[in-house]
Amino acid sequence: MDEIDALRTLGSDVPAPEPRAKRAARATLLVHAQAATPRLRWVALPRLSLRRSRVAAAVAAVALVAVVGSGVLPLGAQPDPAAAAALDRAADVAAAQPASSGVGYRHTTSEGAHLSGVGGDADHPAGIWALVPVEREVWIAADGSGRLVETRGEPIWFGPADEAAWMAAGSPDLRGEAFSDTRFGPTPPGAEPGAPQPWPGSLHYEDLDALPTDVDSLRVVIDARAAAGGGANDYQRFTVVADLLRETVGTPDLRASLYRVAAGLGGVELIGSVTDRAGRTGTAVAMTGIPSGVGLERHTLIFDPDTSMLLAEETVLLETVDWLDADPPIVIGYSTYLVSDITVTIP
Amino acid sequence: MFATVFDRHYDAVHRYLARRVGPDLADDLAAETFTEAFDVRLRFDTERPDARPWLFGIATNLLRHHYRNEARRLRAYARLDRPAAIADDFGRIEARVDAERAGPAIAAAVARLSADERDVLLLLAWADLRYEQIAVALRIPIGTVRSRLNRARSRLRELIGPSGQYTGVDTLTEACDTDG
Numbered sequence: 001m002d003e004i005d006a007l008r009t010l011g012s013d014v015p016a017p018e019p020r021a022k023r024a025a026r027a028t029l030l031v032h033a034q035a036a037t038p039r040l041r042w043v044a045l046p047r048l049s050l051r052r053s054r055v056a057a058a059v060a061a062v063a064l065v066a067v068v069g070s071g072v073l074p075l076g077a078q079p080d081p082a083a084a085a086a087l088d089r090a091a092d093v094a095a096a097q098p099a100s101s102g103v104g105y106r107h108t109t110s111e112g113a114h115l116s117g118v119g120g121d122a123d124h125p126a127g128i129w130a131l132v133p134v135e136r137e138v139w140i141a142a143d144g145s146g147r148l149v150e151t152r153g154e155p156i157w158f159g160p161a162d163e164a165a166w167m168a169a170g171s172p173d174l175r176g177e178a179f180s181d182t183r184f185g186p187t188p189p190g191a192e193p194g195a196p197q198p199w200p201g202s203l204h205y206e207d208l209d210a211l212p213t214d215v216d217s218l219r220v221v222i223d224a225r226a227a228a229g230g231g232a233n234d235y236q237r238f239t240v241v242a243d244l245l246r247e248t249v250g251t252p253d254l255r256a257s258l259y260r261v262a263a264g265l266g267g268v269e270l271i272g273s274v275t276d277r278a279g280r281t282g283t284a285v286a287m288t289g290i291p292s293g294v295g296l297e298r299h300t301l302i303f304d305p306d307t308s309m310l311l312a313e314e315t316v317l318l319e320t321v322d323w324l325d326a327d328p329p330i331v332i333g334y335s336t337y338l339v340s341d342i343t344v345t346i347p
Numbered sequence: 348m349f350a351t352v353f354d355r356h357y358d359a360v361h362r363y364l365a366r367r368v369g370p371d372l373a374d375d376l377a378a379e380t381f382t383e384a385f386d387v388r389l390r391f392d393t394e395r396p397d398a399r400p401w402l403f404g405i406a407t408n409l410l411r412h413h414y415r416n417e418a419r420r421l422r423a424y425a426r427l428d429r430p431a432a433i434a435d436d437f438g439r440i441e442a443r444v445d446a447e448r449a450g451p452a453i454a455a456a457v458a459r460l461s462a463d464e465r466d467v468l469l470l471l472a473w474a475d476l477r478y479e480q481i482a483v484a485l486r487i488p489i490g491t492v493r494s495r496l497n498r499a500r501s502r503l504r505e506l507i508g509p510s511g512q513y514t515g516v517d518t519l520t521e522a523c524d525t526d527g
Contacts, residue, residue: 003503006453007472010424011366017377018370022357025378029353032382114489116479132479134489148486176397176479184486203486225461226498236501239494247488313490335490 079263083270083285086305087263090283094259094308097252104342105139105146106205108247111277112136112335113156118172128166129324130155131332132175138247139346140203147346148203149181158326183346206248213253215260222261234265235289235299241265242301245310249340255308262301276302276312277336288318295321297332312336349388352398353381360402363474368416376413380406403474404484407466414462424454456506464499467492 112134117127133153140146152175157163166172184203212218226232226240241262244250250258262268262285271284282302290296296319302312314334317324324332360380364373383405410417457465470476470484478496482489 003453003500003507004472006450007457007468007503010450010454011420011473014362014365015370017358017361017365017374021361021374021377025357025374025381026350026353028378029349029381029385033349033385112489114479116477118477134479136488173397176400176483180483227502233501236498239497243491243494246490315493333490333493335488 078266080267080269083268084263086270086283087259087268087285090303090305090308091256091259091263093306094252094256097308099251099253104344105141105346106247106249107137107139107339107341107343108249108337109137109339110135110247110335110337113331113333115332116155116174118166118169118174127323128162128169128172128174130157130162130166130174132156138203139343140205140247142205142207144203144205145184146203147181147183150177151179152176158324158330161325206244208244208248208250208254211244211254213251213257215257218254218257219261219264233289234267235287237265238262238268238287238289238299242299242313245301246313246335247337247340249342252308259303259308271300274302277334278312278338280304280311282311295319298329309340310337349385352384352402356398356402357381359399359474360406363403363469364406364410366473367410367420367469368413369420372413372416376406376409379409383409397480399474400476400480400483403470403476403480404486407470407484410466411462418458421454421458425451425458452507453503456503459506460499460502464495464502467495468499468503471496 113131114134115129116132117129132155135151137149138146139148155163155166155174157166166174211221222237222240222244223232225243226236241258244258245255265287267289268285268287271286273281274284275281283305284300284302286298286300288296288298295317298316298318300314300316301310302314303310312335315332316329317326317332318329320328324330357377361373361377364376364380367373368376380402384402457468460468466485467481470481471478474484476484478492479489481492485492
């Protein structure tokens with residue numbers, strides 16, 4: 001039993017909704033629907049090309065460019081001087097860059113593949129797992145408005161056993177929608193004044209302006225986030241740094257401080273110069289840790305030493321686990337960031 | 348068409364909300380989830396294969412205004428002393444009893460998580476969403492889902508400890524006296 005199993009027992013006996021409540025909710029919805037006039041105009045969006053060839057190329061490259069280091073560092077290790085130097089150099093590059101305009105939409109285009117699983121049966125109690133390739137393009141404004149376009153490819157199997165189990169189970173959905181294109185925002189294009197708000201909360205906007213750019217202060221913020229209310233370890237701090245570099249288009253000052261925080265983390269190792277899946281040369285640093293419920297894994301960040309921008313990241317499972325029919329080391333997720341900029345408008 | 352979405356998903360959305368804030372408030376929030384969803388339906392193709400991430404995202408967003416209620420709910424879980432359930436074989440009984448013994452400690456630990464991490468964790472455990480569905484529900488990159496979930500699970504393990512007992516410095520009740 002793990003903590004998720006224990007958590008699932010909590011409230012598992014919550015009663016089914018009262019038929020009276022369900023009827024009331026349905027009636028409320030009906031009244032609401034009748035009162036609402038179609039004030040929002042749906043704007044048909046051009047469908048982006050699937051670019052299957054690029055997805056296929058990226059998929060084919062998974063096994064070839066997996067960035068796997070030479071060994072497993074013990075948790076709590078000291079900072080690697082070579083990694084710290086590389087990260088400090090990236091920080092210096094960022095710090096020397098002019099402040100960018102933060103007005104507009106943070107725009108990121110990426111390609112990747114991520115682990116996805118469905119519940120297993122008696123023969124596969126740990127589930128059936130595959131990598132699902134995803135192309136993602138997102139525009140996010142400070143008010144949470146924006147647009148998200150995602151294209152998902154066919155599952156990539158770790159081995160024939162998983163694929164056979166999946167087919168025997170009736171080919172349950174593993175990837176979600178093949179294509180989605182959604183606009184978010186408090187003021188929908190074409191909406192009349194007072195029109196209903198779109199999806200509450202809209203896109204998640206990381207307010208980078210609220211973060212300190214002073215390294216020590218930023219380290220305190222990262223500690224607090226990494227700890228989730230308790231004590232943090234350096235692997236968790238490393239993942240917070242990655243969260244703040246990913247799809248955020250931070251200011252050069254902030255990016256510099258993020259790299260300096262990473263340089264001080266014990267266990268960060270320098271992989272060196274690598275070529276990412278888009279064919280770009282970058283510097284790779286990695287951290288090894290044991291996220292709960294996954295297994296020993298290595299999280300690698302690849303950045304451009306000339307611009308300091310995050311180019312790619314990758315997660316590699318390093319040990320044999322009982323839930324995945326694959327021999328380690330094996331890539332269980334990656335993202336390649338092709339475009340990271342600020343745009344004035346959304347196409 | 349939208350009635351189909353309601354009929355298909357109301358029970359699951361209500362159940363998720365009831366686990367988080369109790370059945371009474373869940374009645375209101377489940378109804379609100381579907382009226383909010385109706386308002387934005389034109390931005391969502393209701394014939395998509397799965398509306399659950401979309402609906403659970405709206406429900407989770409509504410919960411953000413009710414963390415005091417959630418804290419009370421978690422406090423109730425933390426005080427829970429339930430009998431072992433009857434299962435259909437001995438192994439499952441044993442596993443279930445283990446899980447239920449850890450329940451109160453888990454509830455206290457969940458209360459100590461940040462709102463962001465709690466949302467990701469409970470969408471996984473109580474809404475049965477997969478990582479990519481959670482990413483859709485919360486509109487965050489899947490890598491961020493993973494890192495939040497990893498931190499939440501590590502924190503739970505740290506707070507519960509090998510004994511299965513809550514090991515935080517505060518009491519179970521204090522742990523649940525949080526607004527997230």
